[in-house]
Amino acid sequence: MIKKVLIAEDHESASISVQKTLEQLGIVQSEYAYYCDDALLSVEKALQNGDSYDLLITDLSFEKDHRPQKTTSGSALIIAVRKVQPDLKVLVFSAENRSAVIVQLFENLGIDGYVRKARGDAKELLKAINHIDNNQRYCSQETIQLMKQSKSHDFSELDIAIISQMISGKKQKEISSYLKEHNIFPSSTSSIEKRLNYIKGTFDFSSNEQLIAYCVKMGIV
Amino acid sequence: MIKKVLIAEDHESASISVQKTLEQLGIVQSEYAYYCDDALLSVEKALQNGDSYDLLITDLSFEKDHRPQKTTSGSALIIAVRKVQPDLKVLVFSAENRSAVIVQLFENLGIDGYVRKARGDAKELLKAINHIDNNQRYCSQETIQLMKQSKSHDFSELDIAIISQMISGKKQKEISSYLKEHNIFPSSTSSIEKRLNYIKGTFDFSSNEQLIAYCVKMGIV
């Protein structure tokens, strides 16, 4: 039974809405944090006091401001809280709509639910919290749809390295050196070409520019 | 005196927060719309009934869904409502943080206030509405700061066309033909090169890949 909830969200307005939703569900013990570090601290404190949270509702992107932070993103926060309280349920509430990012949240971070900030998001929050309360994962139909069309080419560490280097303006020779330095193989310019060609082939892309645009749009890099 | 307010916002959660803020200000006559077309209709109807709105609070981006819409963005909505009720005050509430866009809202659309969805946005909404109630424009210190450092390169129709074509995998020759077909000048491959070099120069980019990544990330294309 979810009784105590922590909201990690930098947008005050979004936080207010989530609080109101919790009120509707009769959840009175809700705390909120505008910074990831504060959220992590709250989780740790509550745990020490034997009064731990049952659910963390968090955004993904937190904006930097004058206050320097150790934890600067929702993903990092989730990883951090999992270390101190592995059984804490996590519901992500974010505007993110890139399937690669959402898939990664479920698969790598093992979140319990995802609600996208969009039309009807408040109603969806209600549903999601109820699902999680019943120990079910929640993911809207729309989001499932989104994740399916995730033309799944697995971008390997190598692929990501190559593409990232291209995005920072490096040419093939420089990328080859970079790969050698970082012990990523294969690393020859020839292999880089091969790899790029292969990826472009699977997507039916004809230029690097096309590939880069896709990767950025999809949040792969 | 602001008594009647219309909220145009597709995110239910954001809309709820704005409504709550209005309640705090003692504004009880508030309506909300999840679609621009609905918002425009409300303004028209209220005007016909001699019970017009005093303030429109609107988001900028509205997501497309199954319901086809004529007006699909906050900017378009503002232009449309200004035609039917020019004296309606407009407060934009959006996550947009590109200075060029915000400047344009004040200069071209003559909005009365801008509040960015960020930390403390609810408190800012209060301030903004009070300012507007006193016939003052509102723009937060942070936003003014943002608009000043408007070092952003203005991407022209030509730039966007070139970059879009590159993203769809075209090479310079093909882009040149495309530009000629669509009567965009200059259109020679030489000019395309020049333009790309110029843009890359202003950003200190060394490859097209870098430029493409930037444009996609920034939502320029």
Place this chain on the structure above:
DNA sequence: TTCTTATTTACGGATTTCCGTAAATAAGAA
């Protein structure tokens, strides 16, 4: 070990882009 197979690297020519310069064209002023 040796043989087989798969992966990685090297190489060379075709294509494309890059970059500087020069020619052609357009625009504006006298």
Place this chain on the structure above:
DNA sequence: TTCTTATTTACGGAAATCCGTAAATAAGAA
């Protein structure tokens, strides 16, 4: 008009990428 200036286009060599093939290396099986 003519002269001046700015913009656009054309061109050519250098650099980088693309693409196919062949050589070298690594991995696995007998």
